[in-house]
Amino acid sequence: MKRILKPLAAFVLAACSNAATTPPTPALAPVASFQDLMVAVVDPSADGVWEAVGAETDASGHHEHAPRTDAEWAAVRQHAVRLVESAHLLLVPGRPIVAPGAKVEDAHIPGVNDAAAIQSAFAADPDAFTAAVQRLHGAATAALQAVDRRDTAAVLAAGQALEQACEACHRRYWYPNSPPPPAPALGPAIPVTATPKGSR
Amino acid sequence: MNTRHTALSAALLLLAASSTHAHHAFAAEYDAAQPLQSQGVVTKVKWVNPHSWLYLDVKQADGTVLNWGFEFGAPLSLQQKGLDRATLPAGTEVTVRGFKAKSGENYGYASTVTLPDGRTIAVGGAADQPAAPAAPR
Numbered sequence: 516m517k518r519i520l521k522p523l524a525a526f527v528l529a530a531c532s533n534a535a536t537t538p539p540t541p542a543l544a545p546v547a548s549f550q551d552l553m554v555a556v557v558d559p560s561a562d563g564v565w566e567a568v569g570a571e572t573d574a575s576g577h578h579e580h581a582p583r584t585d586a587e588w589a590a591v592r593q594h595a596v597r598l599v600e601s602a603h604l605l606l607v608p609g610r611p612i613v614a615p616g617a618k619v620e621d622a623h624i625p626g627v628n629d630a631a632a633i634q635s636a637f638a639a640d641p642d643a644f645t646a647a648v649q650r651l652h653g654a655a656t657a658a659l660q661a662v663d664r665r666d667t668a669a670v671l672a673a674g675q676a677l678e679q680a681c682e683a684c685h686r687r688y689w690y691p692n693s694p695p696p697p698a699p700a701l702g703p704a705i706p707v708t709a710t711p712k713g714s715r
Numbered sequence: 716m717n718t719r720h721t722a723l724s725a726a727l728l729l730l731a732a733s734s735t736h737a738h739h740a741f742a743a744e745y746d747a748a749q750p751l752q753s754q755g756v757v758t759k760v761k762w763v764n765p766h767s768w769l770y771l772d773v774k775q776a777d778g779t780v781l782n783w784g785f786e787f788g789a790p791l792s793l794q795q796k797g798l799d800r801a802t803l804p805a806g807t808e809v810t811v812r813g814f815k816a817k818s819g820e821n822y823g824y825a826s827t828v829t830l831p832d833g834r835t836i837a838v839g840g841a842a843d844q845p846a847a848p849a850a851p852r
Contacts, residue, residue: 558738561765569763569790570800577800621743674764675789681738681765690740696814696826696839697747 545610549633550619552610556601557651561677563594564658568670581667588665595659598677602652606645619689626693636688647684654680738765745824749815753783753823757807760800762790769803769825771811785811785825787838796836798828807831813839 547555570579582588604610612630613619621627628636637644654677661669741747755771769785787793803809810829816822829835 565764569761571759571761572757572800572804573759574805577804621739624740624742626742627740671764672791675791678738678765678789685738685740690742693740693742694747696741696745696824697750698826 541607541609545604545607547604548611548614548617549605550613550617552601552604556597556604560594560598560601561681563591564598564655564662564670564677565674567591567594567662568667568674579667581670582665588662591670592659592662595655595662598655599652599659602648602655605648605651621690624690624693627690628688628692633688636691644688647680647687650680651677651684741824744816745814746817747814750812751815751823752810752812753785754808754810755783757803757805757809758782759805760803762793762800764789767793769809769811769828771809781821784822785813786822787825787828793838796838797834798836798838802830803828 568581570577572578582591612633619628619630619633622629654673658670658673658677661673753771753773755773757769758772759768759770761768761770766786767788767790769787771783771785772780773783774780788796788798793799808831811823811825812827812829813823813825816824824839826837826839827835828838
Protein backbone atom coordinates (compact mmCIF):
# COMPACT_ATOMS: atom_id res chain seq x y z
CA MET A 516 0.00 0.00 0.00
CA LYS A 517 2.84 2.37 0.88
CA ARG A 518 4.36 1.59 -2.50
CA ILE A 519 1.24 2.95 -4.17
CA LEU A 520 0.66 5.96 -1.92
CA LYS A 521 4.16 7.36 -2.16
CA PRO A 522 4.23 7.80 -5.97
CA LEU A 523 0.64 9.01 -5.87
CA ALA A 524 1.52 11.70 -3.32
CA ALA A 525 4.49 12.75 -5.42
CA PHE A 526 2.27 12.95 -8.50
CA VAL A 527 -0.33 15.08 -6.70
CA LEU A 528 2.34 17.43 -5.39
CA ALA A 529 3.85 17.77 -8.84
CA ALA A 530 0.44 18.42 -10.37
CA CYS A 531 -0.30 21.13 -7.80
CA SER A 532 3.08 22.72 -8.39
CA ASN A 533 2.54 22.77 -12.14
CA ALA A 534 -0.93 24.23 -11.72
CA ALA A 535 0.52 27.13 -9.80
CA THR A 536 3.21 28.00 -12.34
CA THR A 537 1.95 26.98 -15.78
CA PRO A 538 -0.80 28.87 -17.57
CA PRO A 539 -3.76 26.69 -18.43
CA THR A 540 -3.67 25.14 -21.85
CA PRO A 541 -6.62 26.36 -23.95
CA ALA A 542 -9.15 23.69 -24.78
CA LEU A 543 -8.89 24.73 -28.41
CA ALA A 544 -5.69 25.95 -30.01
CA PRO A 545 -6.03 29.35 -31.69
CA VAL A 546 -5.92 29.26 -35.46
CA ALA A 547 -6.35 32.89 -36.55
CA SER A 548 -3.57 35.39 -35.87
CA PHE A 549 -3.93 38.66 -33.97
CA GLN A 550 -3.83 40.46 -37.28
CA ASP A 551 -6.54 38.18 -38.67
CA LEU A 552 -8.72 38.89 -35.64
CA MET A 553 -8.21 42.61 -35.94
CA VAL A 554 -9.12 42.65 -39.62
CA ALA A 555 -11.97 40.15 -39.46
CA VAL A 556 -13.60 40.93 -36.12
CA VAL A 557 -12.29 43.83 -34.03
CA ASP A 558 -11.99 46.53 -36.68
CA PRO A 559 -15.30 45.96 -38.53
CA SER A 560 -17.13 45.61 -35.21
CA ALA A 561 -15.64 48.84 -33.90
CA ASP A 562 -16.59 50.55 -37.17
CA GLY A 563 -20.15 49.32 -36.72
CA VAL A 564 -20.35 50.95 -33.29
CA TRP A 565 -18.57 54.15 -34.33
CA GLU A 566 -20.62 54.71 -37.46
CA ALA A 567 -23.94 54.10 -35.70
CA VAL A 568 -24.12 57.53 -34.09
CA GLY A 569 -22.85 60.83 -35.41
CA ALA A 570 -23.80 64.04 -37.13
CA GLU A 571 -23.08 66.09 -40.20
CA THR A 572 -23.09 69.86 -40.53
CA ASP A 573 -23.33 71.32 -44.02
CA ALA A 574 -25.02 74.10 -45.94
CA SER A 575 -28.42 72.53 -45.33
CA GLY A 576 -27.97 72.52 -41.54
CA HIS A 577 -27.03 70.05 -38.83
CA HIS A 578 -28.20 66.47 -39.19
CA GLU A 579 -27.74 63.84 -36.50
CA HIS A 580 -27.92 60.17 -37.29
CA ALA A 581 -28.56 57.21 -35.01
CA PRO A 582 -30.37 53.90 -35.21
CA ARG A 583 -34.14 54.37 -35.30
CA THR A 584 -35.79 51.03 -35.85
CA ASP A 585 -35.53 47.82 -33.84
CA ALA A 586 -33.65 46.25 -36.74
CA GLU A 587 -31.12 49.10 -36.85
CA TRP A 588 -30.47 48.86 -33.12
CA ALA A 589 -30.16 45.09 -33.38
CA ALA A 590 -27.53 45.49 -36.09
CA VAL A 591 -25.45 47.81 -33.91
CA ARG A 592 -25.88 45.46 -30.97
CA GLN A 593 -24.38 42.63 -33.00
CA HIS A 594 -21.30 44.73 -33.64
CA ALA A 595 -21.01 45.55 -29.93
CA VAL A 596 -21.41 41.90 -28.91
CA ARG A 597 -18.68 40.82 -31.32
CA LEU A 598 -16.42 43.55 -29.99
CA VAL A 599 -16.95 42.64 -26.33
CA GLU A 600 -16.27 38.97 -26.89
CA SER A 601 -13.32 39.56 -29.22
CA ALA A 602 -11.40 40.66 -26.13
CA HIS A 603 -11.48 37.07 -24.86
CA LEU A 604 -10.08 35.81 -28.15
CA LEU A 605 -7.18 38.26 -27.89
CA LEU A 606 -6.20 36.71 -24.55
CA VAL A 607 -6.13 33.08 -25.71
CA PRO A 608 -2.55 31.86 -25.14
CA GLY A 609 -0.49 30.81 -28.12
CA ARG A 610 -2.10 33.03 -30.74
CA PRO A 611 0.43 34.05 -33.42
CA ILE A 612 0.83 37.73 -34.29
CA VAL A 613 0.44 37.13 -38.02
CA ALA A 614 -0.35 34.13 -40.20
CA PRO A 615 2.63 32.09 -41.39
CA GLY A 616 4.41 34.00 -44.14
CA ALA A 617 2.42 37.18 -43.55
CA LYS A 618 3.84 40.52 -42.46
CA VAL A 619 2.50 42.99 -39.95
CA GLU A 620 0.57 45.70 -41.74
CA ASP A 621 2.61 48.92 -42.09
CA ALA A 622 5.79 47.10 -41.00
CA HIS A 623 7.62 48.91 -43.81
CA ILE A 624 7.07 52.22 -42.04
CA PRO A 625 9.87 53.33 -39.71
CA GLY A 626 8.98 52.79 -36.09
CA VAL A 627 6.34 50.14 -36.75
CA ASN A 628 7.03 46.82 -35.03
CA ASP A 629 7.34 43.55 -36.88
CA ALA A 630 5.73 40.36 -35.53
CA ALA A 631 8.76 39.33 -33.47
CA ALA A 632 8.94 42.71 -31.76
CA ILE A 633 5.23 42.65 -30.95
CA GLN A 634 5.56 39.13 -29.55
CA SER A 635 8.51 40.24 -27.41
CA ALA A 636 6.56 43.19 -26.08
CA PHE A 637 3.67 40.92 -25.11
CA ALA A 638 6.03 38.49 -23.38
CA ALA A 639 7.97 41.22 -21.58
CA ASP A 640 4.94 42.30 -19.58
CA PRO A 641 1.92 40.01 -19.97
CA ASP A 642 -0.01 41.92 -17.31
CA ALA A 643 0.28 45.12 -19.32
CA PHE A 644 -1.15 43.41 -22.39
CA THR A 645 -3.97 41.94 -20.32
CA ALA A 646 -4.72 45.44 -19.00
CA ALA A 647 -4.80 46.82 -22.55
CA VAL A 648 -7.31 44.14 -23.56
CA GLN A 649 -9.35 44.80 -20.41
CA ARG A 650 -9.52 48.44 -21.45
CA LEU A 651 -10.91 47.38 -24.83
CA HIS A 652 -13.35 45.05 -23.09
CA GLY A 653 -14.50 47.82 -20.74
CA ALA A 654 -15.13 50.29 -23.53
CA ALA A 655 -16.91 47.70 -25.65
CA THR A 656 -19.06 46.66 -22.70
CA ALA A 657 -20.02 50.29 -22.13
CA ALA A 658 -20.97 50.51 -25.80
CA LEU A 659 -23.10 47.38 -25.55
CA GLN A 660 -24.86 48.67 -22.44
CA ALA A 661 -25.47 52.01 -24.14
CA VAL A 662 -26.96 50.24 -27.15
CA ASP A 663 -29.23 48.20 -24.88
CA ARG A 664 -30.47 51.47 -23.32
CA ARG A 665 -30.73 53.04 -26.79
CA ASP A 666 -28.74 55.94 -25.34
CA THR A 667 -27.13 57.63 -28.32
CA ALA A 668 -25.04 60.04 -26.23
CA ALA A 669 -23.61 57.11 -24.30
CA VAL A 670 -22.86 55.25 -27.54
CA LEU A 671 -20.89 58.28 -28.70
CA ALA A 672 -19.02 58.49 -25.38
CA ALA A 673 -18.26 54.77 -25.37
CA GLY A 674 -17.05 55.13 -28.94
CA GLN A 675 -14.50 57.71 -27.86
CA ALA A 676 -13.33 55.48 -24.98
CA LEU A 677 -13.04 52.65 -27.48
CA GLU A 678 -10.97 54.83 -29.80
CA GLN A 679 -8.61 55.71 -26.96
CA ALA A 680 -8.26 52.05 -25.97
CA CYS A 681 -7.37 51.11 -29.55
CA GLU A 682 -4.89 53.95 -29.94
CA ALA A 683 -3.15 53.29 -26.60
CA CYS A 684 -2.70 49.58 -27.38
CA HIS A 685 -1.57 50.15 -30.95
CA ARG A 686 0.89 52.81 -29.87
CA ARG A 687 2.40 50.50 -27.27
CA TYR A 688 2.64 47.35 -29.34
CA TRP A 689 2.19 48.11 -33.04
CA TYR A 690 3.90 51.44 -33.70
CA PRO A 691 5.72 52.39 -30.47
CA ASN A 692 8.60 54.10 -32.28
CA SER A 693 6.67 55.79 -35.05
CA PRO A 694 6.65 59.50 -34.27
CA PRO A 695 3.28 61.05 -33.51
CA PRO A 696 2.29 64.20 -35.41
CA PRO A 697 4.72 67.02 -34.68
CA ALA A 698 3.48 69.71 -32.34
CA PRO A 699 1.62 72.35 -34.31
CA ALA A 700 2.95 75.88 -34.47
CA LEU A 701 0.59 78.18 -32.59
CA GLY A 702 1.66 81.49 -34.13
CA PRO A 703 -0.66 83.90 -35.95
CA ALA A 704 -2.50 82.40 -38.89
CA ILE A 705 -1.15 83.35 -42.30
CA PRO A 706 -3.48 82.67 -45.22
CA VAL A 707 -1.81 80.48 -47.79
CA THR A 708 -3.04 78.36 -50.62
CA ALA A 709 -3.04 74.62 -50.32
CA THR A 710 -1.21 72.58 -52.90
CA PRO A 711 -3.65 71.45 -55.56
CA LYS A 712 -4.25 67.76 -55.98
CA GLY A 713 -1.59 66.08 -58.04
CA SER A 714 0.75 69.06 -58.22
CA ARG A 715 3.54 67.46 -56.20
CA MET B 716 -19.16 70.94 -62.56
CA ASN B 717 -15.42 70.44 -62.09
CA THR B 718 -15.61 71.73 -58.54
CA ARG B 719 -18.54 69.44 -57.81
CA HIS B 720 -16.73 66.53 -59.35
CA THR B 721 -13.62 67.25 -57.33
CA ALA B 722 -15.62 67.54 -54.13
CA LEU B 723 -17.36 64.23 -54.81
CA SER B 724 -14.06 62.52 -55.55
CA ALA B 725 -12.57 63.94 -52.37
CA ALA B 726 -15.55 62.77 -50.34
CA LEU B 727 -15.31 59.24 -51.70
CA LEU B 728 -11.60 59.22 -51.08
CA LEU B 729 -12.04 60.40 -47.53
CA LEU B 730 -14.60 57.74 -46.80
CA ALA B 731 -12.07 55.15 -47.82
CA ALA B 732 -9.25 56.83 -45.95
CA SER B 733 -11.17 57.24 -42.73
CA SER B 734 -12.24 53.64 -42.48
CA THR B 735 -8.97 52.14 -43.62
CA HIS B 736 -6.61 54.19 -41.53
CA ALA B 737 -8.61 54.85 -38.41
CA HIS B 738 -5.99 53.37 -36.15
CA HIS B 739 -2.77 53.19 -38.02
CA ALA B 740 0.38 55.11 -37.19
CA PHE B 741 0.28 58.78 -38.19
CA ALA B 742 3.19 58.12 -40.56
CA ALA B 743 1.22 55.43 -42.38
CA GLU B 744 -1.13 58.01 -43.81
CA TYR B 745 0.36 61.48 -43.36
CA ASP B 746 3.70 63.09 -44.06
CA ALA B 747 5.34 64.97 -41.19
CA ALA B 748 7.74 66.49 -43.72
CA GLN B 749 4.88 68.19 -45.56
CA PRO B 750 3.28 70.67 -43.18
CA LEU B 751 0.23 72.40 -44.53
CA GLN B 752 -1.59 75.62 -43.79
CA SER B 753 -4.89 76.16 -45.52
CA GLN B 754 -7.38 78.98 -45.27
CA GLY B 755 -10.80 78.05 -46.51
CA VAL B 756 -14.53 78.05 -46.03
CA VAL B 757 -16.23 75.22 -44.19
CA THR B 758 -18.47 73.18 -46.49
CA LYS B 759 -19.11 70.23 -44.22
CA VAL B 760 -18.15 68.69 -40.89
CA LYS B 761 -18.65 65.01 -40.17
CA TRP B 762 -18.86 64.53 -36.41
CA VAL B 763 -18.15 60.85 -36.04
CA ASN B 764 -15.95 58.46 -34.08
CA PRO B 765 -13.17 57.60 -34.17
CA HIS B 766 -12.14 60.83 -35.93
CA SER B 767 -14.23 63.62 -37.33
CA TRP B 768 -13.62 65.26 -40.71
CA LEU B 769 -13.60 68.93 -41.62
CA TYR B 770 -14.11 69.88 -45.28
CA LEU B 771 -13.04 73.25 -46.65
CA ASP B 772 -13.34 74.97 -50.00
CA VAL B 773 -9.85 76.33 -50.58
CA LYS B 774 -9.32 78.98 -53.24
CA GLN B 775 -6.34 78.32 -55.47
CA ALA B 776 -3.98 80.85 -57.01
CA ASP B 777 -5.69 80.45 -60.40
CA GLY B 778 -9.11 81.23 -58.92
CA THR B 779 -10.43 77.70 -58.92
CA VAL B 780 -11.70 76.12 -55.73
CA LEU B 781 -10.67 72.74 -54.38
CA ASN B 782 -12.44 70.92 -51.60
CA TRP B 783 -10.02 69.63 -48.98
CA GLY B 784 -10.75 67.31 -46.11
CA PHE B 785 -8.96 67.24 -42.77
CA GLU B 786 -9.05 64.47 -40.20
CA PHE B 787 -9.35 65.80 -36.68
CA GLY B 788 -10.58 64.76 -33.23
CA ALA B 789 -13.41 62.64 -31.94
CA PRO B 790 -16.75 64.50 -31.61
CA LEU B 791 -16.83 64.72 -27.82
CA SER B 792 -13.18 65.70 -27.64
CA LEU B 793 -13.82 68.52 -30.11
CA GLN B 794 -16.90 69.60 -28.23
CA GLN B 795 -14.91 69.83 -25.00
CA LYS B 796 -12.50 72.15 -26.82
CA GLY B 797 -15.31 74.39 -28.03
CA LEU B 798 -15.70 73.05 -31.55
CA ASP B 799 -19.23 72.04 -32.46
CA ARG B 800 -21.99 72.86 -34.91
CA ALA B 801 -22.28 76.35 -33.42
CA THR B 802 -18.63 77.26 -33.94
CA LEU B 803 -18.12 75.46 -37.26
CA PRO B 804 -21.25 75.99 -39.34
CA ALA B 805 -20.96 75.81 -43.12
CA GLY B 806 -19.63 79.08 -44.48
CA THR B 807 -17.22 79.74 -41.61
CA GLU B 808 -13.78 80.87 -42.72
CA VAL B 809 -11.08 78.97 -40.84
CA THR B 810 -7.37 78.28 -41.09
CA VAL B 811 -6.11 74.76 -40.65
CA ARG B 812 -2.54 73.83 -39.86
CA GLY B 813 -1.52 70.24 -40.24
CA PHE B 814 0.10 67.78 -42.58
CA LYS B 815 -0.61 66.51 -46.05
CA ALA B 816 -1.57 62.96 -46.88
CA LYS B 817 1.21 60.88 -48.36
CA SER B 818 -1.12 59.96 -51.22
CA GLY B 819 -0.95 63.50 -52.58
CA GLU B 820 -4.72 63.72 -52.65
CA ASN B 821 -6.70 66.64 -51.23
CA TYR B 822 -6.82 65.63 -47.61
CA GLY B 823 -4.66 65.93 -44.58
CA TYR B 824 -4.31 65.80 -40.84
CA ALA B 825 -5.43 68.88 -38.92
CA SER B 826 -3.29 69.81 -35.93
CA THR B 827 -4.97 73.13 -35.24
CA VAL B 828 -8.01 75.07 -36.40
CA THR B 829 -8.09 78.86 -36.15
CA LEU B 830 -11.58 80.32 -35.89
CA PRO B 831 -12.75 83.73 -37.15
CA ASP B 832 -12.51 85.12 -33.60
CA GLY B 833 -8.80 84.34 -33.56
CA ARG B 834 -8.89 81.33 -31.28
CA THR B 835 -6.52 78.56 -32.32
CA ILE B 836 -7.55 75.15 -31.07
CA ALA B 837 -5.46 71.98 -31.06
CA VAL B 838 -7.58 69.33 -32.72
CA GLY B 839 -5.29 66.44 -33.64
CA GLY B 840 -6.95 63.09 -33.72
CA ALA B 841 -4.01 61.10 -32.42
CA ALA B 842 -1.53 63.60 -31.05
CA ASP B 843 -3.68 64.62 -28.14
CA GLN B 844 -4.81 61.23 -26.97
CA PRO B 845 -5.26 61.20 -23.20
CA ALA B 846 -2.77 58.99 -21.42
CA ALA B 847 -3.95 55.48 -20.74
CA PRO B 848 -5.22 54.99 -17.20
CA ALA B 849 -3.00 53.03 -14.83
CA ALA B 850 -3.15 49.35 -15.64
CA PRO B 851 -5.02 47.30 -13.05
CA ARG B 852 -2.69 44.89 -11.31
